[in-house]
Every structure is written in structure tokens, then in C-alpha cells.
Amino acid sequence: xxxxxxxxxxxxxxxxxxxGVSGPYLLYVGQARPHKGLTELLTALSVRxxxxxxxxxxxxxxxxxxxxxxxxxxxxxxxxxxxxxVSDAALARLYRGAAAxxxxxxxxxxxxxxxxxxxxxxxxxxxxxxxxxxTLGSQASFADHNDPGHIATQLEQLIATDTSASRWRSMLxxxxxxxxxxxxxxxxxLPGPVRRHHPRRHPAAPAAPELYRPQLRRAVRTxxxxxxxxxxxxx
Numbered sequence: 001x002x003x004x005x006x007x008x009x010x011x012x013x014x015x016x017x018x019x020g021v022s023g024p025y026l027l028y029v030g031q032a033r034p035h036k037g038l039t040e041l042l043t044a045l046s047v048r049x050x051x052x053x054x055x056x057x058x059x060x061x062x063x064x065x066x067x068x069x070x071x072x073x074x075x076x077x078x079x080x081x082x083x084x085x086v087s088d089a090a091l092a093r094l095y096r097g098a099a100a101x102x103x104x105x106x107x108x109x110x111x112x113x114x115x116x117x118x119x120x121x122x123x124x125x126x127x128x129x130x131x132x133x134x135t136l137g138s139q140a141s142f143a144d145h146n147d148p149g150h151i152a153t154q155l156e157q158l159i160a161t162d163t164s165a166s167r168w169r170s171m172l173x174x175x176x177x178x179x180x181x182x183x184x185x186x187x188x189x190l191p192g193p194v195r196r197h198h199p200r201r202h203p204a205a206p207a208a209p210e211l212y213r214p215q216l217r218r219a220v221r222t223x224x225x226x227x228x229x230x231x232x233x234x235x
Contacts, residue, residue, distance in 0.1 A: 010088050010089075010091060010092045010095075010116060010119075010120070012089070012092065013089060013092040013093035013095075013096050013120070014087070014089035014090050014092065014093045016093075017093070018083065018086070018090050018093055018094060020081050020083065021055055021081055021083070021094065021097070023051075023052075023053065024051055024052045024053075024099050025052050025053045025054070025055045025081070025097070025098055025099060026045075026052045026053070026054050026055065026098065026099055026100055026101075026102055026155075027055050027057065027094055027095070027098035027100070027101045027102070027117070027122070028041065028054060028055070028056050028057070028058075028101075028102055028103075029057045029058060029091070029094075029101065029103075029113040029116075029117075030058050030103070030105075030113060031058055031059075031060050032058070032060035032061065032066075032067035032070075033060075035105060035106045035107055036104070036105050036106075037103075037104030037105055037106060037127060037145045038067075038071075038104075040104060040145060040146065040147075040148050040151060041054075041102055041104055041148075041151065042054075042070075042071060042074040042075060043074070043148035044148040044149070044151035044152040044155065045074075045075055045079070045152070046074055046075060047148060047149065047152050048152040048155065048156060050155075050156070050159070052099050052159075053078070053079055053080065053081055054071065054075060054079060054080050054081070055081045055083065055094065055098070056068065056071060056080065056081070056082045056083060057083045057084075057085075057086050057091060057094060058084070058085065059084065059085045061082040061083060061084055062082070062084040062085075063082045063083075063084060065082070065084075067082075068080070068082035091116075092120055095116060095117045095119075095120035095121075095122045096120050096121060096122065098117070098122050099123070099159055100122065100123040100124065100125055100155065100158055100159060101113060101114060101117035101122050101123070101124050101125070102124075102125050102151075102155065103124065103125070103126045103127065103132070104125075104126070104127045104143070104145040104151065105127055105129070105132075105145070106127065106129070106145055106146075107129065107131075108127075108129065108131050108132060109131070110131065110135065111126070111131060111132050111135055111136075114126050114132065114135070114136055114140060115135060115136070118136070118139050118140070123140075123141070123158055123159075124136065124139070124140040124141065125140070125141050125142070125143055125151070125154055125155050125158050126140045126141070126142055126143075127142070127143065127144075127145035128142040128143060128144055128145065129145070141154055141157070141158045142154070143155070
């Protein structure tokens with residue numbers, strides 16, 4: 001089975017600017033749950049006091065909501081832009097224009113926003129945890145998610161040393177699928193020829209999954225019926 005990268009689902013960036021977003025900005029995409037590291041990020045930004053505003057994208061950051069108010073209290077009304085949930089095209093544009101995406105989750109199942117950001121040429125500062133180290137490798141910068149001082153230092157270094165090579169690449173290549181071949185390592189080649197299934201023992205399934213789901217359910221029920229143990233005598 002061949003699995004796609006999984007980050008080529010975003011369309012080309014919207015040609016229309018995202019309302020309320022202008023000038024240099026840092027981007028946070030996700031939820032406002034405690035393990036996402038938003039509190040540490042706000043503390044780091046209050047210490048750093050850079051020129052970039054913090055743009056918050058996600059359903060938890062509806063303007064006027066609790067998460068948006070907390071961020072505004074920490075950085076001031078001029079330091080935060082809460083967008084709430086945005087379209088895929090708007091998200092792609094946010095990735096392309098951000099000075100950096102900050103993703104400081106204490107634990108993560110996979111972490112799609114950093115990969116989406118890299119695919120659109122956006123620098124990434126991520127939490128120094130094994131899963132993100134594995135998925136992002138040398139393409140991202142890392143910081144101790146429990147240390148706001150280290151976050152501020154790494155963020156300053158990332159922005160100061162960015163040579164805009166990723167920006168140049170994303171401007172030359174508009175298709176996200178092509179960008180992925182540059183941003184991510186090449187897929188390993190399959191070892192040797194692919195073994196073909198015997199047509200009688202393994203008939204080919206229809207191309208569309210929804211076409212064979214009813215047959216699959218019937219096959220499962222039939223197998224369970226055949227494997228059912230006989231009832232004990234006298235019952």
C-alpha cells in the first residue's frame with residue numbers, strides 16, 4: 001500500500017487578503033487546549049516584544065471568545081488578530097505570508113499544521129518533542145515548550161536568520177504537490193518488483209471504496225455466522 005504525504009489537501013492561496021491581517025505576523029493554527037502551549041507562547045511574546053502581531057486561526061479563536069480575550073489581555077489589542085475558523089484557501093494564504101508558524105504542543109499525535117506550513121514555504125518553530133522531531137526533521141527549528149525564554153530566543157533567531165529561500169521557492173512553485181517534493185524527503189523506492197495477487201484468490205476490488213462497502217459488511221456477517229460456536233445441548 002502506498003500512502004500519500006497527506007498535506008497536499010490545501011488549495012492554492014486565496015488571491016484576496018485575509019481581513020484584519022496586514023504587516024508582519026506570527027501564525028498559530030489549532031485549538032486553545034492547555035497542552036497546545038499557547039500560554040507559554042503568549043508569555044514568550046510578551047517578553048520578546050517583537051514587531052510581529054500574533055494571528056490566531058481555529059474554531060476556538062472566534063473574535064470576542066474566551067481564548068481571544070485571554071490572548072488580547074496578554075499582548076494587547078494591537079498585538080493579536082483572532083480570526084476564528086478560516087477557509088482552506090485563506091489558511092494557505094496565511095501560511096504563505098507568515099513570518100513563522102509557532103507550534104508548541106506538549107504532545108501530539110502527528111501535527112499537520114507544521115507540515116502544511118512547510119509545504120507553503122513558511123518557517124516553523126515547533127516544540128522539541130519526539131513526534132515533531134521525526135515528522136519535521138531539519139526543516140524546522142525547535143524550542144523547549146516549557147521555557148518561554150527559550151521560545152523567545154529561538155523565535156528571534158529563526159526570524160533573524162531566515163534567508164527567505166522558502167519564500168522564493170513557494171513563489172516559483174504554485175502547486176502544493178510540487179512544493180512537497182522540495183520540502184520533504186523523497187519517497188523510498190519499493191524493494192524489487194511488486195507481487196501481483198492471483199486473480200481467482202484475490203479478485204480486484206472496485207476503484208471507489210463506497211462501491212464495495214456493502215459487500216464487505218455482508219462478508220463479515222457471513223464469516224461471523226460460520227465461526228459461531230454451536231449451542232450446548234439442553235439450551
